[in-house]
Amino acid sequence: MKRIALLGMPNTGKSTLFNRMTGGAARVGNWPGITVELLSGKILLGGDMVEIIDLPGIYDLHGFSDDEQVVRHFLHDNVPDLALVILNASQIERQMSLLLQLKQLNMNIVVLLNMADEAKKFGISIDAAKMSELLDMPIFLLSAKYGTGYPEALKAATKALSYPTPGMAEELRSQLEQDEHIETEMAKVLKDAVQIPARLSDNLTEKLDSVMLHPWFGLPIFFGVMYLLFQGIFLFGQPLQGGIAQGFTWLRETALVPLLSGLPQALQGLLLDGIYNGVGTVAAFVPIIVLFFLFMAIIEDSGYLSRAAFLMDALMAKLGLDGRGFVMLLMGFGCNVPALMGTRVMRSRAMRLLTMLVIPLSLCSARLQVFIFFTAALFSAKAAPIVLFSLYLFSFATAILTALIFKHQFKNTEPFVLELPPYRFPTARQMLLRGWLEVRHFLRRATKFIVAGVVLVWLLTNLPFSATPSSPDTFAGIIGSALHPVFQPVGINEQLTIALIFGFIAKEIVIGALAVIYGLSGDALSGAIGQQLDWVQAYSFMLFTLLYTPCLATIATLQSESKTLKFTLLSLGWSLSLAWLLSFAFYQSARALGY
Numbered sequence: 001m002k003r004i005a006l007l008g009m010p011n012t013g014k015s016t017l018f019n020r021m022t023g024g025a026a027r028v029g030n031w032p033g034i035t036v037e038l039l040s041g042k043i044l045l046g047g048d049m050v051e052i053i054d055l056p057g058i059y060d061l062h063g064f065s066d067d068e069q070v071v072r073h074f075l076h077d078n079v080p081d082l083a084l085v086i087l088n089a090s091q092i093e094r095q096m097s098l099l100l101q102l103k104q105l106n107m108n109i110v111v112l113l114n115m116a117d118e119a120k121k122f123g124i125s126i127d128a129a130k131m132s133e134l135l136d137m138p139i140f141l142l143s144a145k146y147g148t149g150y151p152e153a154l155k156a157a158t159k160a161l162s163y164p165t166p167g168m169a170e171e172l173r174s175q176l177e178q179d180e181h182i183e184t185e186m187a188k189v190l191k192d193a194v195q196i197p198a199r200l201s202d203n204l205t206e207k208l209d210s211v212m213l214h215p216w217f218g219l220p221i222f223f224g225v226m227y228l229l230f231q232g233i234f235l236f237g238q239p240l241q242g243g244i245a246q247g248f249t250w251l252r253e254t255a256l257v258p259l260l261s262g263l264p265q266a267l268q269g270l271l272l273d274g275i276y277n278g279v280g281t282v283a284a285f286v287p288i289i290v291l292f293f294l295f296m297a298i299i300e301d302s303g304y305l306s307r308a309a310f311l312m313d314a315l316m317a318k319l320g321l322d323g324r325g326f327v328m329l330l331m332g333f334g335c336n337v338p339a340l341m342g343t344r345v346m347r348s349r350a351m352r353l354l355t356m357l358v359i360p361l362s363l364c365s366a367r368l369q370v371f372i373f374f375t376a377a378l379f380s381a382k383a384a385p386i387v388l389f390s391l392y393l394f395s396f397a398t399a400i401l402t403a404l405i406f407k408h409q410f411k412n413t414e415p416f417v418l419e420l421p422p423y424r425f426p427t428a429r430q431m432l433l434r435g436w437l438e439v440r441h442f443l444r445r446a447t448k449f450i451v452a453g454v455v456l457v458w459l460l461t462n463l464p465f466s467a468t469p470s471s472p473d474t475f476a477g478i479i480g481s482a483l484h485p486v487f488q489p490v491g492i493n494e495q496l497t498i499a500l501i502f503g504f505i506a507k508e509i510v511i512g513a514l515a516v517i518y519g520l521s522g523d524a525l526s527g528a529i530g531q532q533l534d535w536v537q538a539y540s541f542m543l544f545t546l547l548y549t550p551c552l553a554t555i556a557t558l559q560s561e562s563k564t565l566k567f568t569l570l571s572l573g574w575s576l577s578l579a580w581l582l583s584f585a586f587y588q589s590a591r592a593l594g595y
Helices: 012-021 066-077 089-103 117-123 127-135 150-160 169-178 180-193 203-212 216-257 265-283 286-299 304-318 324-330 336-345 351-363 365-378 383-404 428-462 475-490 494-504 507-516 522-532 535-547 553-563 565-592
Strands: 002-008 025-029 038-044 048-054 084-088 109-114 139-141
Touching: 002 012, 002 025, 002 066, 002 089, 002 203, 012 038, 012 084, 012 383, 012 428, 025 048, 025 553, 038 066, 066 084, 066 203, 066 507, 084 089, 084 150, 084 383, 089 109, 089 117, 089 180, 089 535, 109 117, 109 127, 150 324, 203 304, 216 265, 216 286, 216 365, 216 383, 216 428, 216 522, 265 428, 265 507, 265 522, 286 365, 286 428, 286 475, 304 324, 324 336, 324 383, 336 351, 336 553, 351 383, 351 553, 365 383, 365 522, 365 535, 383 565, 428 475, 428 494, 428 507, 475 494, 494 507, 494 535, 507 522, 535 565, 553 565
Parallel strands: 002 048, 002 084, 084 109, 109 139
Antiparallel strands: 025 038, 038 048
8 A cells, every 4th residue: 555644844734634635534553663653544546545644743854853753763664655745835935944855855745835825815926836847846836724726736646656666764864964955955946936025914913913912911811712612612512412312311211111121121221221321421412522622623723722822831931831831731621642642842851741741630521521511410501611611720720730849850941932823714624524523533432431331330330139229239339438438528429439430441431430320311310410419519529530540541642652650650649649639628628618
């Protein structure tokens, strides 16, 4: 199978092009010669199945950052049949050097000048035909966001794949000796093929930045935007979640119960009260998760997250971090795993480790399901978004506390460099694709962790069969009673304790586990928990869930990225201790005040 590698600097639209080419049908795999996982997808191109590999964005082919080493090792040990080099057309004078470095490697190359629409808006004129002639390689103007120029680029890639793949190990080894030619060639290409106005201006970006980056109002505006995001999730997501939950209840009562009535009672319980109730309760929250990622896609792809990093850099520097650490923390709101992997862009190992220590404290989408369920069950529609927003503030506060405590152990000296891209609005296709990827991610987890988790919870709450289901005599009751002295001071009862144990595998299991433990789903489950707990217990439970040990996938990523068991154990021990101490302080203080 032939292989195409996507190469380019960060923020050139490589991932957007990758998603357009593969339709999001990507997988993560290991490659010879490197120790990290890369995203790849297979497509049909010119009648042949071709594999597309999305390599990390790099500024320099022979730099010393982890990402630059990953790309260099990949090209050395996995020579691609074609390199698609993606450059930002609006920053062509800064990005040409990487292309000329790659040209020296004697690869099959097709160059895509992405964001051609933005370059035109800035008054930049690029003669792609003249540039192609000067560099002796195919060059196309493209907008990966809107698809302009995409068919022509695919035809060029198909044609280039028919050329033989050259060997390049020796060229790669000797490249450091050839750099003196790059500046001369770059100056000639830019002079003959590119026209750049004396001053690039974007009035909208400048006007927005005068407000969004205001030294006094910038941060309040950012937190206001995040608060409105949560309000929107509740406003649009709760009716959808309620409708899906009712649909699952209707399907159970009208179809599944009669259909399975002939089965043994224990098997009926496993299928209905175990698997169906557990998975169905979790699945009802999919619309809310999709909405969360749609809204986050708008904020992220608009360029606003880079502004947030800029605003937070002064504070983060006092914590031993920088603005990139804040961006990774925000990425962790979606999922901790890619946020941890994103720390590879940091050259300083100390900063990487400190950032990886705070990322698991960010409120990921799996935890979001738990919090939405509890806030809807115990708080009014008006108070619920405020409660959820407060948990995000706790997430930030604990990350700041962690950085302050450990910054002297992980000292950093790396300077902070950040690009502020122009403001953009993602297309409907980008947002829908993002939502679909999250749904597919959930379905994959549902077939693995969640189903296995709820089955195991059902067995613990029903075995031995001589005991009454969910009673203190079952295995779950025995475990809950044994751990009760640890969790009683923080207001967490035996049922919630069992759910927390399984949440260690994946936080999505927590709600499914509660559905199995209580033998209820949907509104009935919310009502039962609302009657059993008061708001102080619920909030203490949510605080503990926010901070205690992350899921197994996050732990595995911590180990693979840090490459040290000692650091992984430090992260787990700290998050578990912090969760108990904060929940204890809140619960005991609230009770002392008479709540």
